[in-house]
Amino acid sequence: xxxxxxxxxxxxxxxxxxxxxxxxxxxxxxxxxxxxxxxxxxxxxxxxxxxxxxxxxxxxxxxxxxxxxxxxxxxxxxxxxxxxxxxxxxxxxxxxxxxxxxxxxxxxxxxxxxxxxxxxxxxxxxxxxxxxxxxxxxxxxxxxxxxxxxxxxxxxxxxxxxxxxxxxxxxxxxxxxxxxxxxxxxxxxxxxxxxxxxxxxxxxxxxxxxxxxxxxxxxxxx
Numbered sequence: 001x002x003x004x005x006x007x008x009x010x011x012x013x014x015x016x017x018x019x020x021x022x023x024x025x026x027x028x029x030x031x032x033x034x035x036x037x038x039x040x041x042x043x044x045x046x047x048x049x050x051x052x053x054x055x056x057x058x059x060x061x062x063x064x065x066x067x068x069x070x071x072x073x074x075x076x077x078x079x080x081x082x083x084x085x086x087x088x089x090x091x092x093x094x095x096x097x098x099x100x101x102x103x104x105x106x107x108x109x110x111x112x113x114x115x116x117x118x119x120x121x122x123x124x125x126x127x128x129x130x131x132x133x134x135x136x137x138x139x140x141x142x143x144x145x146x147x148x149x150x151x152x153x154x155x156x157x158x159x160x161x162x163x164x165x166x167x168x169x170x171x172x173x174x175x176x177x178x179x180x181x182x183x184x185x186x187x188x189x190x191x192x193x194x195x196x197x198x199x200x201x202x203x204x205x206x207x208x209x210x211x212x213x214x215x216x217x218x219x220x221x222x
Contacts, residue, residue, distance in 0.1 A: 026220070027220070028191075031122065031155045035196070036121075039109070040086045049090075054093065067115065070178060072176040074103055075103070081097035104157040107171055108120055108159045119196060120158075120159060120197075121159060123192065124156070126186075127187055158179060168207070181210065191221055194213075194217060197216055200216075202217065
């Protein structure tokens with residue numbers, strides 16, 4: 001999660017309808033102004049060599065398979081955990097642990113190097129307060145803040161690739177799998193998603209399963 005690049009979250013706004021009933025805030029409200037995570041570059045050979053190592057390793061791991069194959073080797077190379085931002089390429093490749101934002105940024109760079117058009121994805125998922133409490137305890141062993149949790153909700157990042165005819169597939173580099181577009185309730189359910197596509201008009205739509213997603217707009221999934 002790119003905490004340092006995120007705008008401050010807005011105060012919770014509770015709207016009312018014409019009858020005076022309170023309308024609950026959107027599940028993504030806490031993170032609606034966040035940017036997707038980035039890996040920084042020193043503008044020197046240290047970062048250029050590190051980035052080249054990532055893309056070269058991916059070429060070797062791909063082994064002639066389709067360029068649309070998800071880079072599962074990232075999850076084998078890096079454990080999921082807290083990351084400090086800003087993080088530079090020369091630092092990231094030496095880490096044993098990276099968070100979802102850093103892993104998603106690496107996956108995006110890999111797809112770009114393969115020549116695959118891709119977009120960053122921001123998500124909100126529901127787990128359980130028992131799970132978020134456990135993650136909170138593990139994060140407390142670091143100096144990183146926990147703004148990516150909100151009760152039983154979590155903020156998450158991934159990477160979407162263009163699959164042709166306006167369709168996309170969403171890759172979750174933290175889990176090492178393609179996200180199922182079929183909505184599901186309960187533990188791990190995906191509640192909202194946004195494509196971070198700043199270079200596209202807001203009226204451009206993508207198809208993900210049965211869902212229609214607009215560029216840089218949060219869409220409720222469930």
